[in-house]
Amino acid sequence: MGTDSTPGDGSIFADERLLDPEYLPTDRFAGRDEEIASIEYAVTPIVFGTQPDNVLIHGRWGTGKTTCATYSIRREVQHAREQGVRAGFVYVDCGDRPTETNVTRTVAQRLNDPSITELAIPETGLSLREYRDRFRTVLDARYDVVLVVLDRMDRMDDETLPLEFVLSDADGPRDCAVGIIGICDGVVEDVANEAVESSLWDSHIGFDPYGRDELLEILDPRLDAFADGAIVDEAISRAASIASEPYGNARTAIDLLRFAGERADERGDSVVTAETIESVAADVETIRTREAIASLPRHSRLALLALASVSSDRPGESVRTTTIHEAYEGVCRDHDTRPRTARRLQDFLNEHADLGFTQTAAHWGGRGEGNYKTHRLTVDPEVIALVVDDR
CATH class of the missing domain: 3.40.50.300 (P-loop containing nucleotide triphosphate hydrolases)
Structure with missing residues (x-):
C-alpha cells in the first residue's frame, strides 16, 4: 500500500503527509x-x-x-x-x-x-x-x-x-x-x-503505554490529513481502540488511519469507516511485528531466531528452554558472536512472551523430570528469519 498524495489531488486525503509518524503537528504531547x-x-x-x-x-x-x-x-x-x-x-x-x-x-x-x-x-x-x-x-x-x-x-x-x-x-x-x-x-x-x-x-x-483517550488526542490534529467528511468518528474511535491493545502504540494508531485511507482510495470509497479500519488491521499488525522484532537487542533477536529455527521443524509445538539454548548457541556461532549466559537467554525469552511473540508455560515434572518451561512461537518463523537476517 502507499500513495504520496498532496493537498488538492482529488483523493480521500487533503494532505497525507500529516499521517507521517515523524510529523509533529503540535508542541504538546498527549499524556506526556x-x-x-x-x-x-x-x-x-x-x-x-x-x-x-x-x-x-x-x-x-x-x-x-x-x-x-x-x-x-x-x-x-x-x-x-x-x-x-x-x-x-x-x-x-x-x-x-x-x-x-x-x-x-x-x-x-x-x-x-x-x-x-x-x-x-x-x-x-x-x-x-x-x-x-x-x-x-x-x-x-x-x-x-x-x-x-x-x-x-x-x-x-x-x-x-x-x-x-x-x-x-x-x-x-x-x-x-x-x-x-x-x-x-x-x-x-x-x-x-x-x-x-x-x-x-x-x-x-x-x-507507560498510551491509553485509548490519549491516542484519540494524538490522532485529533492529524485528522486534517483527510478531506472534509472523508472519515467518520467511529473509524477514529476504532483505530484508537485497536492501537491501545495490548501496548498503546501511537504509531499503530496513525498507521491505521493512513492505511485505511489508502484502502478507501483503492476501493473508490468516499469515506473511511470502522469497517475500513478493520480491513487494514492485519496489515498494520504485520508491519508492527516486523518493526518490533527489528527493534530488539541483537541477542534477543538471535534467541528469537533460535526458537524460530526449531519451530520450523515442529510448527505449533512448544519447545523446552534447554532445546532453545542449544539452538541459540548454534545461531551465535553462525553470526560470529559469543552467546550470552543461560540467565540472559531466559530474560530474552521472557521479553518475547511479554511482547506476544511467544506463549510460555511452566511445567512441574516431579522428581523424575524436574521443573521446566516451554515456549511456543506465535509469529511466522519465516518473518523472524527475514527480519533478523536483514539486520
Whole structure:
C-alpha cells in the first residue's frame, strides 16, 4: 500500500503527509506532560553551564520516548544558548552503531567544527582511545556543556558502555560537562544489557503505554490529513481502540488511519469507516511485528531466531528452554558472536512472551523430570528469519 498524495489531488486525503509518524503537528504531547517535565528538570543545569543528570528513559516502542526527549532537550539547549552558555546537543541511534567505537566516532564527528578545532575525525584508521582523545578535544574547545542522546541503547553490545569514560576524572578534570540521555525500548527490568543496567544513571523515566483517550488526542490534529467528511468518528474511535491493545502504540494508531485511507482510495470509497479500519488491521499488525522484532537487542533477536529455527521443524509445538539454548548457541556461532549466559537467554525469552511473540508455560515434572518451561512461537518463523537476517 502507499500513495504520496498532496493537498488538492482529488483523493480521500487533503494532505497525507500529516499521517507521517515523524510529523509533529503540535508542541504538546498527549499524556506526556509529566515525562517532559521530568526530562527538562534533569537537564536544566545546562542553562547555567553546569553538569546535568544522566537519565535513562525506557518504555515500549511507540510510546513517544524519542520524540519527547529530543523536543525537551532541544528546548533546554536553546535556553542555555540564550544565556550565553556554549551548549551542544547530539543524537545517535545506537541500533545503527552498536559498538563504543562507532558511537564515540559519530558523536565526535557531529560535534566537531574543523575550522575551530583544526582537528579531523576520520571514519577509519584510529583506535578507540584516539577517538576518545579527539572527542574530548572537541568538547573542551567548543562547549561548556553537551547533551548526548543515545537512542536504542539496549541495542549496544553488552560489554560496552558508550561514553562512560566521559564521566570519569581519571585523566584529570574536564572543561566541558557532559550529560547522557539513554533511551531503551521495553521495561528496564526486562532488558539484559550492561549499559542499561549500569549505575551510571542518576534517574530513570518510564513511559507507560498510551491509553485509548490519549491516542484519540494524538490522532485529533492529524485528522486534517483527510478531506472534509472523508472519515467518520467511529473509524477514529476504532483505530484508537485497536492501537491501545495490548501496548498503546501511537504509531499503530496513525498507521491505521493512513492505511485505511489508502484502502478507501483503492476501493473508490468516499469515506473511511470502522469497517475500513478493520480491513487494514492485519496489515498494520504485520508491519508492527516486523518493526518490533527489528527493534530488539541483537541477542534477543538471535534467541528469537533460535526458537524460530526449531519451530520450523515442529510448527505449533512448544519447545523446552534447554532445546532453545542449544539452538541459540548454534545461531551465535553462525553470526560470529559469543552467546550470552543461560540467565540472559531466559530474560530474552521472557521479553518475547511479554511482547506476544511467544506463549510460555511452566511445567512441574516431579522428581523424575524436574521443573521446566516451554515456549511456543506465535509469529511466522519465516518473518523472524527475514527480519533478523536483514539486520
